[in-house]
Amino acid sequence: xxxxxxxxxxxxxxxxxxxxKKIKEVRNSILKATxxxxxxxxxDKKVSDFIENIKINEKIIKKENKGRGYxxxxxxxxxxxxxxxxxxxxxxxxxxxxxxxxxxxxxxIVIGGGFLLKFDVESVYLNFFLKIFNFRSKKSKIMxxxxxxxVRSSLIKNNLSTIEIPIMEDIELSYLMKKNGKIVIINxxxxxxxxxxxxxxxxxxxxxxxxxxxxxxxxGNLENIFNSYYSKQK
Numbered sequence: 236x237x238x239x240x241x242x243x244x245x246x247x248x249x250x251x252x253x254x255x256k257k258i259k260e261v262r263n264s265i266l267k268a269t270x271x272x273x274x275x276x277x278x279d280k281k282v283s284d285f286i287e288n289i290k291i292n293e294k295i296i297k298k299e300n301k302g303r304g305y306x307x308x309x310x311x312x313x314x315x316x317x318x319x320x321x322x323x324x325x326x327x328x329x330x331x332x333x334x335x336x337x338x339x340x341x342x343x344i345v346i347g348g349g350f351l352l353k354f355d356v357e358s359v360y361l362n363f364f365l366k367i368f369n370f371r372s373k374k375s376k377i378m379x380x381x382x383x384x385x386v387r388s389s390l391i392k393n394n395l396s397t398i399e400i401p402i403m404e405d406i407e408l409s410y411l412m413k414k415n416g417k418i419v420i421i422n423x424x425x426x427x428x429x430x431x432x433x434x435x436x437x438x439x440x441x442x443x444x445x446x447x448x449x450x451x452x453x454x455g456n457l458e459n460i461f462n463s464y465y466s467k468q469k
Contacts, residue, residue: 243271243316243317243318244271244272244273244315244316244317244318245268245270245271245272245273245316245317245318245319245320245333245336245337245385246272246273246274246275246310246314246315246316246318246319246320246388247265247272247273247274247275247319247320247322248275248277248307248310248311248314248319248320248321248322249261249265249274249275249276249277249322249323249324250276250277250278250303250306250307250310250323250324251276251277251278251279251282251285251286251324252278252279252282252300252302252303252306252324253279253282253300254282254285255282255285255324255325256325256428256430257324257325257327257428258285258286258324260327261322261324261325261326261327261328262274262286264327264328264329264332265322265328266290267328267330267332268332268333269331269333269334270333270334270337272292272316272333273292273293273294273314273315273316274290274292274293274294275293275294275296275310275313275314276293276294276295276296277295277296277297277298277306277307277309277310278295278296278297278298279297279298279299279300280297280299294313296309296310296313301401302400302401302402302404302461303323303380303402303404304398304399304400304401304402304403304404304407305399305400305401307321307398307404308395308398308399308404311388311391311392311395311398312392312395314388316388317387317388317389318336318337318340318347318385318386318387318388319385319386319387319388319391320336320383320384320385321380321383321384321385321386321405321408322383323380323381323383323427325381325427325428325430326381326383326425326426326427326428327355327425327426327427328350328383328425329350329423329424329425332350332383332423335421335423336348336385336421339419339421340387342417344416344417345416345417345418345419346386346387346390346412346415346416346417346418347384347385347386347387347390347412347416347418348378348384348385348418348419348420348421349372349378349382349383349384349385349418349420349421350382350383350420350421350423350424350425351369351372351373351382351420351421351422351423351424351425352365352368352369352372352379352381352382352424352425352427353365353424353425353426353427354426354427354428354429354432355426355427355428355429356429356433358429358432358437360437360438361429361432361437364437364441372420373420376409376412376413376418376420377406377409377410377413378405378408378409378418378420379405379406380404380405381425381427382420382425383425384405384408384409386408386412387416390411390412390415390416391408391411394411397411400457401457401458401460401461402447402451402457402460402461402464403448403451403457403460406448406451443463443464444464446463447460447463447464450463
């Protein structure tokens with residue numbers, strides 16, 4: 236019982252809603268944990284076969300893709316961990332990620348947090364963008380989902396409707412966490428894919444994201460924002 240108390244399980248929930256180009260690297264980064272974990276992949280039926288050789292501490296839940304928030308919310312009731320980590324399927328965790336989270340949550344006033352962010356390509360524009368973005372997140376404690384947000388499971392299980400939305404679930408989760416404890420951004424980097432910036436154009440994609448965020452802050456319909464953000468139209 237003492238060891239269990241010292242090392243509660245971390246449940247990692249990974250939604251897979253499109254072709255998961257980096258899922259092997261992401262999975263490998265998770266499995267480098269040296270403390271107890273479980274991995275829950277919430278996958279659209281079209282992509283659920285991309286996870287091979289499932290281990291004893293992994294499981295796949297099939298869920299129609301209606302947005303990451305709904306997929307995360309599907310995974311939460313199926314988790315057993317005292318800590319939940321929400322991880323995008325194209326975000327790679329740093330070495331020792333699990334111990335960093337555990338060490339942080341030894342402080343009972345800390346409700347959760349996230350990591351600093353890097354992209355998987357070198358770009359002057361993206362590097363400049365990230366400096367501003369990382370600074371803003373550390374100051375405001377409002378986190379985007381590609382930062383690998385982690386939270387004490389009791390909070391999110393008691394407030395599941397907070398993330399059961401098509402888009403902006405990460406922002407809503409950040410607000411919930413701020414109201415219920417201290418948020419800490421770990422001074423280490425996760426590496427996420429820059430595909431959207433590359434394929435859609437860095438400036439165009441940035442402006443689209445800003446537009447959708449402002450639309451959300453003005454009380455826009457989340458379904459409409461979701462459809463606009465994931466629209467293939469330029």
